Amino acid sequence: MKGTILSFEQVTFTYAPEDKSVKPAVSDLSFSIGEGEWVALVGHNGSGKSTIAKLMNGLLFPQQGTVKAMGLTMSEESLWDIRSQMGMVFQNPDNQFVGATVQDDVAFALENNGVPHEEMVVRVRESLQQVKMADYLDHEPHHLSGGQKQRVAIAGALALRPRLLILDEATSMLDPQGRREVIETIRELREATGLTVLSITHDLEEAALADRVLVMSAGHKQMEGTPDEVFSSGEELTEMGLDLPFAMRMAGLLKQAGVPMTGESMTEHELVEELWTYYSSK
């Protein structure tokens, strides 16, 4: 692991500091993300996921503990420096589209950071190419699908050449096709550039693609590990209100029915592979 991009050190945050009866939204949380990693932060509604996202980009500051990003401690002063090095994509595709057209939207963060015009033109094209939206330069947002809008949002984040891309429930409002488009885009991006990605999600299928998974519940970190490790504790996850990916549930049920499954298949594709190899070797 190279450098650490983002770290939380014993962070506690509560929305009502005076009221002791209110449980903190995040309590005593520590974790770190290394350069080049893909980390998934999963948890059910109310687990503190969105609070964590807000703590990361300085919309909220913790009462206890420190948030560090890009080697800087998050504070009022370092806020903008940190923000200029991290891209963020939010849940609602419509509510984060600022520009009148695709290219204006991608340029928005560049404009804010005072990038000269010639450089902007180059970067807008480059980042739109990375998400395969280069043919839509002059399209208006209401002529795009949800998945396309999210890809534009990713391009808008990439244009700043961030060191960390945060996806805050970025696929949760999309239809299955849009979701696939976005996840595929992220995968390709990671392959091409080795970008560090943090995806905050309650979709375990998305989390299965990550290098490491953090499971949040009621403001606490419950589990941490590779997707294999985390998913193997199936019941605990179900208790926290998280649904295992279809392939894993299927494998579990097959195992119960007496089919010798390894339980390592996490995607549909892997499951199919395992099934046919099992069938042909029988």
Next chain:
Amino acid sequence: MMEKMIFGRFIPGDSVVHRLDPRAKILFVFLFIAIVFIANNAITYAILLGFTLLSVFLSKIRLYFLINGLKPVFILMAFTFFLHLFFTEGGALLFSVGFVDVYEEGLRQGIFISIRFLVLVFMTSILTLTTSPISITDGIEVLLGPFKRVKLPVHELALMMSISLRFIPTLMDETGKILKAQMARGSDIGSGPIKERIKAVVPLLIPLFVSAFKRAEDLATAMEVRGYRGGEGRTRYRQLNWRIMDTLSLLLLVGFAGLLWYFRS
């Protein structure tokens, strides 16, 4: 009905007028509004009308389309025409119907005012029809630039305008969805006496407001995270370039004003 209305609509095209710099077009229209008041006799009004038709021709907007789209304006025009016709006294008495006397001066005034009205509406429509809303916003931002000295939040105004424009279709879609949802629950919006219909709009507006506020909040977060800190130190992606044609068009307007001045009585 909404499809025919051309107020504030933009028709993409490739005419000389389309290619002018938005700043030039906005300045042009504002100067033109002032110049219109130079005209005060038959010749000058004829020149005015001719110049306007020439502009329409240059913008390659079909006259029929323009007239068809401005129908509601014509009603207003007819109203002012008759107002002048009936209530302006002076010159020879042309005819009288019942207690209404129509004078020569009234007819003259009626016609002149109508032409003035028509010319103004045509010119401003040409501006909005040939310039995309975002370009108009850019133009206004630059033109209002000097007012930053007196603390006018020019950049913020322009941004507000462009964001509002960008959200119009989104909110229209949303209205459609809410309308259908309310209809599915048995609300009847399209019929009944006016009072009932106005009441029926309330359950449409409230959810729309709620969602608009939610969107505004999300948008503010997204903007902040993307480094938005107001106009200071910001660069512009959209560049306006002032070309020779833009200077020429304004010179043409000055020449036109001179011509009107020469012929006015």
